[in-house]
Amino acid sequence: MTQLGSGQLLTAEDYRHLARDLVAPDVWDFIEGGAEEERTLAANLRAFDRIRLRPRVLADVSAVDTSVELFGTRFATPLGVAPTAYHRLVDSDGEVATARGAGAAGALFVVGMFASRTLEDIAEVSTSELWLQLYWLRRRDVMAALIRRAEQGGYGALMLTVDVPRMGRRWRDMRNGFAVGGDVAAVNIDPAVMASSHHRDAGRSALAQHAAQQFDATVTWADLAWVRAQSRLPLVLKGILTAEDAALAVEHGADAVVVSNHGGRQLDGAVASLDVLAEVVDAIGGACPVLFDGGVRRGADALAALALGARMCLLGRPPLWGLAARGADGVEGVLRTTTEELAHAMALAGRPALGALDRSAVHMSTIAGGA
Ligand SMILES: Cc1cc2nc3c(=O)[nH]c(=O)nc-3n(C[C@H](O)[C@H](O)[C@H](O)COP(=O)(O)O)c2cc1C
Numbered sequence: 001m002t003q004l005g006s007g008q009l010l011t012a013e014d015y016r017h018l019a020r021d022l023v024a025p026d027v028w029d030f031i032e033g034g035a036e037e038e039r040t041l042a043a044n045l046r047a048f049d050r051i052r053l054r055p056r057v058l059a060d061v062s063a064v065d066t067s068v069e070l071f072g073t074r075f076a077t078p079l080g081v082a083p084t085a086y087h088r089l090v091d092s093d094g095e096v097a098t099a100r101g102a103g104a105a106g107a108l109f110v111v112g113m114f115a116s117r118t119l120e121d122i123a124e125v126s127t128s129e130l131w132l133q134l135y136w137l138r139r140r141d142v143m144a145a146l147i148r149r150a151e152q153g154g155y156g157a158l159m160l161t162v163d164v165p166r167m168g169r170r171w172r173d174m175r176n177g178f179a180v181g182g183d184v185a186a187v188n189i190d191p192a193v194m195a196s197s198h199h200r201d202a203g204r205s206a207l208a209q210h211a212a213q214q215f216d217a218t219v220t221w222a223d224l225a226w227v228r229a230q231s232r233l234p235l236v237l238k239g240i241l242t243a244e245d246a247a248l249a250v251e252h253g254a255d256a257v258v259v260s261n262h263g264g265r266q267l268d269g270a271v272a273s274l275d276v277l278a279e280v281v282d283a284i285g286g287a288c289p290v291l292f293d294g295g296v297r298r299g300a301d302a303l304a305a306l307a308l309g310a311r312m313c314l315l316g317r318p319p320l321w322g323l324a325a326r327g328a329d330g331v332e333g334v335l336r337t338t339t340e341e342l343a344h345a346m347a348l349a350g351r352p353a354l355g356a357l358d359r360s361a362v363h364m365s366t367i368a369g370g371a
């Protein structure tokens, strides 16, 4: 268990500083980087800088409850671990350590399709809920096999990432000729399918080349029926940024959506996630839960997103900083410290339970396009 309040690791940013010195420069660029000029990556963070909150007083905040329910499971925290690839790049135990840390914090962990530990090994150590994230591969048999394994392993939902018909142009990875190699691999996917992801090639990202060869860019809303037919697990669509697509997600029976621009790693110039959260929540109109990711670094950031209608906030880079800095304890530390910040912000905002949090907690003129 990380020593909170030790002065050294008080915030997620403290873990980031520690991690930076421990991670190889090209891996650091892979984690930290975004697409092209990284405008959207920066916009995600700036959107939170703009937010101003509207605290209420005399509200009995002697007890603060951060727990939240999703698909029948209650989580101690509305902060979850977003799907990210290849955790063994920063810790030899990889996703097994992440699962331990997330479980200790009572948080959801969405395991990436490109995890570097098997779904079964991760499930064995997990004490909290796991979901499986999927990209849409040309090889549907490979997707179907993964879905079956997730069901057998007790995973609670499938999260289909819909914003990567091709990979964003991540200049840092291209300049580094970034490739995943050594003893780190996407061990849940047939090695024949993964072959192209290992070739180091100056000026090109091996991951982008791999995505170009293996991801299916032809899919449309009609294809969701195929995923649906594979499993009874709830289906969550990750990468929704507009009211139009939110309405289509409802029409096609999504069980939840994630407002996300992939941490600024896909379309550079895309809107900041926070700036469209209210638009998507309104379009969903209560038909299913809305989750959020992109730029959440502090408890007060999460408070703003939850007030704007997110049921849960996913963190992408911060758990990786924790993992790189302190392994499972670091993942737990990042999630706990951010949850403690959230609880503190809830108390000072006069909203002691997430159910008491609504848009009245946010000064709407500080949201882009807000009234
Ligand atoms: C290193 C890294 C790897 C990622 N890998 C995946 C992935 O495999 N699947 C996916 O859906 N999203 C992936 N993402 C995007 C995250 O799930 C999430 O949308 C994003 O990181 C949220 O922004 P944040 O990092 O500001 O919290 C990745 C992000 C990073 C930083």
Ligand SMILES: CCCCCCC(=O)C(=O)O
Pocket (backbone or CB within 6 Å): 084, 085, 114, 197, 207, 208, 210, 211, 262, 265
């Ligand atoms: C072809 C490998 C895809 C995994 C890359 C994950 C990632 O960086 C992201 O989605 O972002």
